[in-house]
Amino acid sequence: MSFALDDLDEVSQTLKLLGDKTRLTMMKLLEKQECCVCELVEIFKTSQPSVSQHLRKLKDAGLVKEHRKGQWIFYSVNPNSMQNELIQKLIAFVPSQDHELEELDKKGLRISCD
Amino acid sequence: MSFALDDLDEVSQTLKLLGDKTRLTMMKLLEKQECCVCELVEIFKTSQPSVSQHLRKLKDAGLVKEHRKGQWIFYSVNPNSMQNELIQKLIAFVPSQDHELEELDKKGLRISCD
DNA sequence: TCATTATATAACTATATGCTTATATAATCA
DNA sequence: TGATTATATAAGCATATAGTTATATAATGA
Incomplete structure (x- = not known):
């Protein structure tokens, strides 16, 4: 069961986060498929710190989750977030x-483990 | 018929606009009921220029429409916007x-005309 | 253990954003 | 017409944001 998110601050905070083209696209990607940072760097043609900083914001808001596989850290949409x-x-x-x-x-350039 | 908005820039632009608590609340209000600027000033307990500037952004994006009734200008959600x-x-x-x-x-403090 | 690869974080900078104050425009009313 | 009310716009300022460069941390593999 998912409970409705009915709080003005949380909704506006979420929209502000996804009001950025990079983060919005990330969420679309990470909904379908987990990706590691270096894959996102390749996809977005931007710097590694930039990608990490965007992911940090999404993670702080609980919108994505991460797990490490060896040297890579994979990110994906957190299906259990309140939002x-x-x-x-x-x-x-x-x-x-x-x-x-x-x-x-x-x-x-696709990273796969196991 | 409403056609799907399927453009990354327009979606992110819209989310950025509504990622502001004041504008998000305005859209909720103006969806239900048209309001003039002075009513919104009262509701948001902020300055008149601040309200006008928020409305300007929403109008530039096509999200609200306006019409004058005497000295007042009433705003409401534009049901025909692409978004x-x-x-x-x-x-x-x-x-x-x-x-x-x-x-x-x-x-x-409610303004009504006719 | 040392070099390499992946990621995170910190400091800095440039730009964007929202608010304020001041002023301009427009309609109403005495 | 002059005063008042409603709204818009411009300029200035303070804060927020996104990117950059430099550096730190962590895992891997020779």
Whole structure:
């Protein structure tokens, strides 16, 4: 069961976070598929600190979770966040990012473990 | 018929706009009921220029419409905006602002024309 | 253990944002 | 017409934000 998020501050805080193109796209990507930082650096064509700082904000808000696999840290959307119902509705409006993941595969830059 | 808003920039731009507590609350209010600037000044307990500037941003994005009645200019949510489907989903998560309108009535500060 | 790779964090900078004060425009009313 | 009321806009300021560079931490592998 997901309980409704009915608090003005939390809604506006969440919208402010996702009012950034990079973070909004990240959520769309990480909803479908967990990614490590270096994959996101490749996808967003930006610096590693920039990616880490965006992820930090999403994590602080509880929107993503992380787990380490060896040297990599993988991030994905936290399905148990209080804001998840809102998040799901939002990212439905964001264009699919599947092509980004396919690009990664093509370039052989996809990280996979186990 | 409402057509889906499927553009990353427009979605993130809309979320950034509504990632402000004042503007988010305004949209919730103006969805239910048109208000003039002076009513919003009373409700938000802030300055008139501040309210006007927020409304300006919402209007520039096409999210609200205005019409003058005598000396007052009334604003309301524009149901024909390209983002309306997204807006409706968003403001469903915002707590009702009915009490604000009731407060106005009680204080005799509600503007009505015709 | 040392070098390499992945990630996080800190400090700095440039730009964006929201509010304030002051002023301009527009409508109403005496 | 002049005073009042409602609203918009401009300029200035303080804070927030996102990116950069430099550095720290952590895991891997030779």
